Structure formats: C-alpha cells, structure tokens
Amino acid sequence: MSLIQLIELPIFGDGRGDLVSIEASKHIPFDIKRVYCLFNLADHPRGMHSHRQLQQLAFCVHGSCRFILDNGTERDEVTLSRPTQGLLIGNLIWREMHDFSDDCVIMVLASEHYDESDYIRDYTTFQDVIRGTAG
Numbered sequence: 001m002s003l004i005q006l007i008e009l010p011i012f013g014d015g016r017g018d019l020v021s022i023e024a025s026k027h028i029p030f031d032i033k034r035v036y037c038l039f040n041l042a043d044h045p046r047g048m049h050s051h052r053q054l055q056q057l058a059f060c061v062h063g064s065c066r067f068i069l070d071n072g073t074e075r076d077e078v079t080l081s082r083p084t085q086g087l088l089i090g091n092l093i094w095r096e097m098h099d100f101s102d103d104c105v106i107m108v109l110a111s112e113h114y115d116e117s118d119y120i121r122d123y124t125t126f127q128d129v130i131r132g133t134a135g
C-alpha cells in the first residue's frame, strides 16, 4: 500500500476567484495546534527527518515540490502542486522535500506545538526506532 495519503478539498470558485477551506476535525484527522509555511526555498532539500509523535498535513499552496515519504521499509513520492490537495504525514514517517519551483510556498498544519525533542534527524536512528531497538 502506498504511503501517499492525499486529502482533496473542494474549491468554492466563482467569477471573483477561488477559495479553499480546511476545517479541523472535519477534513483533518487531528486537532491543529500549529501552522507554518516554507517559502523563498533554495535548491536544497528540506525535511530529512521524522517525528516521534507529530502528525502533519502539507499543502503546496503555490508552485510545486516533490515529497518523499519513507516508513523505514518502503519509500513513495508525490509531487504537490495544488492548494486543494494535502499530503498526510503520520508520525514515524521520514520525509524529504525536493525540486521546489521558484514560486513554491508550502503550508503545513501540525498536530503539536514545535518541539525539537520530537524530531529524529538521523536516518539510522529513525530505522532503529522503527525496529524498536532505540527510544
């Protein structure tokens, strides 16, 4: 089964333009405690980490970028390019972001406040945690 879980949101468009809305507990399987954005991205990968508990939903609200998700045994990828399409990233999933368009803006909805101790920034440690051999 693919690791790529996408949430599609409806567009409310009319002659004035388009609108997309996201409602906690309705479209998202967690309560939102934090929202952050990535922009002015250089030609350098981002992410390269996993989280012990954090769940996230990532949107590319402008431009495009490629996400790689990895659960320690499988790796899948998807290109996000629409503000109506969110990528669910569960806990204990290694994520990498690559190939940002010049105009790329990524918005991430997160289930917890920022906590550096929740990060696993080393891939070998991530694999050890997945295998249950490290805390």
Ligand code: TYD
Pocket: 034, 036, 038, 045, 046, 047, 048, 049, 114
């Ligand atoms: P990081 O999560 O490593 O970025 P990315 O996954 O996109 O490569 O965060 C980069 C820096 O920003 C790091 O010093 C932590 C800080 N940061 C916060 O202070 N609050 C936040 O909500 C986030 C996501 C990052």
